[in-house]
Amino acid sequence: MALADKNIMNTYKRSPIALTKGKGTRLWDASGKEYLDFVAGIAVCNLGHSHPNVVKAIRKQLKNLMHVSNLYYTQPQAEVASLLTKYSFADKAFFCNSGAEANEAAIKLARKYAHEYLDADKFELITMKDSFHGRTMATITATGQEKFQFGFTPLLEGFTYAPFNDLVALESAITPKTCGIMLEPIQGEGGVIIPDEKYLAQVRNICNRHKILMIVDEVQTGIGRTGKLFAYEYSGIQPDIMTLAKALGNGFPVGAMLATHEIAKAFSPGNHASTFGGNLLAMAAAKATLKTMLDEGILENCQKMGDYFLTKLQALKAKHAIISGVRGKGLMLACALTIEGADIVKSCQERGLLINCTGGKTLRFVPPLIITQSDIDAAIAILDDVMEGK
Ligand SMILES: *Cc1c(COP(=O)(O)O)cnc(C)c1O
Numbered sequence: 001m002a003l004a005d006k007n008i009m010n011t012y013k014r015s016p017i018a019l020t021k022g023k024g025t026r027l028w029d030a031s032g033k034e035y036l037d038f039v040a041g042i043a044v045c046n047l048g049h050s051h052p053n054v055v056k057a058i059r060k061q062l063k064n065l066m067h068v069s070n071l072y073y074t075q076p077q078a079e080v081a082s083l084l085t086k087y088s089f090a091d092k093a094f095f096c097n098s099g100a101e102a103n104e105a106a107i108k109l110a111r112k113y114a115h116e117y118l119d120a121d122k123f124e125l126i127t128m129k130d131s132f133h134g135r136t137m138a139t140i141t142a143t144g145q146e147k148f149q150f151g152f153t154p155l156l157e158g159f160t161y162a163p164f165n166d167l168v169a170l171e172s173a174i175t176p177k178t179c180g181i182m183l184e185p186i187q188g189e190g191g192v193i194i195p196d197e198k199y200l201a202q203v204r205n206i207c208n209r210h211k212i213l214m215i216v217d218e219v220q221t222g223i224g225r226t227g228k229l230f231a232y233e234y235s236g237i238q239p240d241i242m243t244l245a246k247a248l249g250n251g252f253p254v255g256a257m258l259a260t261h262e263i264a265k266a267f268s269p270g271n272h273a274s275t276f277g278g279n280l281l282a283m284a285a286a287k288a289t290l291k292t293m294l295d296e297g298i299l300e301n302c303q304k305m306g307d308y309f310l311t312k313l314q315a316l317k318a319k320h321a322i323i324s325g326v327r328g329k330g331l332m333l334a335c336a337l338t339i340e341g342a343d344i345v346k347s348c349q350e351r352g353l354l355i356n357c358t359g360g361k362t363l364r365f366v367p368p369l370i371i372t373q374s375d376i377d378a379a380i381a382i383l384d385d386v387m388e389g390k
Pocket of ligand 1: 097098099100101103132133134135184188189217218219220221245246
């Protein structure tokens with residue numbers, strides 16, 4: 001830890017444990033202590049740590065070929081793209097390495113499409129207050145939270161913000177310069193904020209009426225997190241562009257930006273690129289992750305365990321006055337507190353449960369989607385114990 005603090009830039013507030021091994025829903029630190037992991041690398045390891053299918057796929061690919069660039073064709077990349085388009089609204093995929101990069105690609109595609117097919121003066125995107133879209137200059141601009149932008153001005157031109165889950169404010173934010181609306185189906189970093197059931201469908205409606213693009217950032221909600229492969233599926237609508245990353249490679253870095261054929265046609269060779277995008281190891285991991293998720297009942301387990309966990313959290317709320325609210329969809333859940341959450345996170349960690357706190361007073365639970373009832377019971381028992389007397 002001293003070695004890390006001396007040599008690594010100070011951009012993360014780390015817990016004082018060094019993790020060395022993971023399997024399923026469990027992690028172990030350097031002293032051999034076991035933890036139940038309800039963070040999953042921040043909604044990344046949706047199949048749990050070291051899932052055998054993913055490990056096997058990466059190993060097999062590693063023996064053959066690791067990287068060749070996008071100057072050539074490779075089979076695994078075509079296969080992942082065809083899986084993603086088969087199971088979503090999209091017709092085309094672009095591969096990159098992270099969520100921020102996927103959103104950068106989406107922003108560029110929306111601007112390019114508007115420039116070529118709508119009106120050269122349309123370049124503005126409306127994003128949501130309390131959203132999170134990444135840490136590059138374009139994506140901190142898209143992120144509707146000043147704390148991520150402070151000290152980094154000037155920001156990019158062409159972004160305006162509307163309050164989440166407010167259709168009237170959203171529609172009145174549209175100007176002749178607007179080319180699209182970009183939003184998370186459920187705000188993750190913003191505190192697991194779930195909009196009204198019909199909200200996404202109504203946003204789609206607004207986009208249709210104004211002939212602008214609808215971009216969904218499913219970097220956190222995608223790949224099964226909410227109990228469907230993509231969270232937009234709950235709304236019965238289809239967006240124009242979708243971004244993915246976090247769980248797509250179950251821990252191997254990979255991102256993707258997907259679009260309909262109509263929108264994707266705005267990109268031609270030279271318009272956008274990524275050296276590592278679609279890397280063969282990343283594609284092997286993504287293919288194994290998607291196949292496992294679809295073939296092994298992971299989504300069903302997520303829905304079932306999500307409902308069970310939510311009921312347990314509601315019972316916890318009835319018992320502890322410091323809980324002001326609980327909410328969640330699938331295994332993306334949160335517990336709003338009347339006090340700062342950092343202390344709870346620390347006490348849970350001491351008792352062998354890893355959880356995350358966002359925005360100071362919201363506990364966020366994003367466990368692997370393979371968790372069992374007894375994992376949830378164990379986590380609830382620790383939370384109950386920790387909250388006793390707070
Ligand atoms: C995590 C996250 C991002 C950023 O992803 P990185 O891989 O960290 O760049 C973007 N959007 C959402 C909704 C996220 O949760």
